[in-house]
Amino acid sequence: MTVSALITVVFTVLYFACSLLYLRGLKIGTKELCVSGLIIALTLILESVRIPLPTGTTTSLCSPVPLMLLAVLWDGRLALVSGWVCGILAMFLIPGWQPVHWGQFFVEHLVCFSSLGYAGLFGHDRRWKVLCGLTLASLLKLTGHVLSGVVFFSQNAWDGWGAWGYSLAYNISQNVPLCILSAVIVLMLPAQTLRRAIGKEALS
Numbered sequence: 001m002t003v004s005a006l007i008t009v010v011f012t013v014l015y016f017a018c019s020l021l022y023l024r025g026l027k028i029g030t031k032e033l034c035v036s037g038l039i040i041a042l043t044l045i046l047e048s049v050r051i052p053l054p055t056g057t058t059t060s061l062c063s064p065v066p067l068m069l070l071a072v073l074w075d076g077r078l079a080l081v082s083g084w085v086c087g088i089l090a091m092f093l094i095p096g097w098q099p100v101h102w103g104q105f106f107v108e109h110l111v112c113f114s115s116l117g118y119a120g121l122f123g124h125d126r127r128w129k130v131l132c133g134l135t136l137a138s139l140l141k142l143t144g145h146v147l148s149g150v151v152f153f154s155q156n157a158w159d160g161w162g163a164w165g166y167s168l169a170y171n172i173s174q175n176v177p178l179c180i181l182s183a184v185i186v187l188m189l190p191a192q193t194l195r196r197a198i199g200k201e202a203l204s
Helices: 003-022 030-048 064-093 102-120 127-152 162-188 191-197
Strands: 050-052 058-060
Touching (some): 064 102, 064 127, 102 127
């Protein structure tokens, strides 16, 4: 096993271990299922709208926003589970999301959507807490994409770049602007007002 593959395995195992701990106490009722279904549908629709970038890659139309909002306004654990469902459905519904290897499904599909659930990890009562959660979620998402690029798409590396250089440049140019714009949108929304509107403030 190469060093890159070992790093990827360790990251993936730790991510799922932490996620299972994070999910403790989650209860999913009819209301949660309905909300999750709407968020999943919206996420997949936005992910399907691709915007070309100068680097030759494409980015989505702020597809992280629905799951980020679900994490901040409702429950980060529900957003995490919804992200796993998004990762599964993306294989069948979104062109270009079909894995080239079974391992990519765990490293990228399940991590990169579900990681957005960590946007709600630090709470929602202060903007700096929301910002910390959004930053963590974005870093986890970027890490999943970068490791997937190193292990499963190194054959596409540009001349002289190597697997790590190629994956970092490709995925940073694609995901950093996307996550920053998505985070700005989430931060601009009146979180407390929206939570009261959907009846979550009284339940917190």
